[in-house]
């Protein structure tokens with residue numbers, strides 16, 4: 001059988017919080033089978049666990065936050081996307097503050113850290129959620145749709161009328177695997193408009209945001225001296241966010257995902273719509289990697 005995965009050993013790192021601007025410790029700790037992904041606040045005694053569950057998500061200031069009993073872990077989507085890409089099923093993510101460190105604004109550093117821990121198989125079948133019929137979510141003119149598909153394909157379109165974001169670079173498609181995620185998506189950084197950033201900072205928010213962890217855009221173009229990492233980095237980052245948001249189902253989804261101007265709130269609404277009707281999906285397992293429609297990196 002294709003087995004569940006966790007890390008082989010603990011990995012410790014730190015970075016700064018996007019909103020607080022303060023140092024945050026983050027530790028990746030192996031977890032037992034059928035435990036899922038769990039965020040743990042280690043700055044609170046006794047420690048508080050927040051399972052990475054779609055039903056505990058609230059969106060705030062452009063990121064996905066887990067909230068349980070008034071305890072929060074914010075900005076979880078980039079680390080969740082890295083965990084999804086490596087096919088990790090069970091993991092504890094300890095954080096010393098109410099947000100995951102922003103690192104460089106992409107998922108690349110998290111991929112690197114998780115690979116430092118090494119992957120190990122566990123003695124239980126890896127479960128997937130297979131979509132059986134179309135499921136849709138809409139907010140205003142934004143939409144997000146799942147349709148049945150042998151694999152996990154993401155098609156994303158953004159719609160910005162801005163000189164920094166060329167029309168031909170506003171749509172992207174990937175057939176999800178560890179390899180496509182790592183090479184085509186993981187390094188895409190979050191982005192923001194400089195005038196919004198000034199407003200947030202004036203209101204004591206996004207204190208850690210800088211051109212070290214985001215693409216800054218002003219009225220004429222990209223502010224970062226190094227420019228973009230991919231010509232379509234903006235839409236690739238939206239795919240990165242969606243991979244993390246959609247992994248909050250607790251298992252990798254098998255479906256095609258089509259999104260137009262979607263964001264964290266709409267991605268989450270789509271997951272709630274999946275759960276709303278049990279005939280929308282089934283839980284499946286596979287005999288081996290060869291029969292699984294999503295190619296993951298081999299366990300070393």
Ligand SMILES: [Zn+2]
Nearest residue numbers: 077078190241
């Ligand atoms: Zn993001």
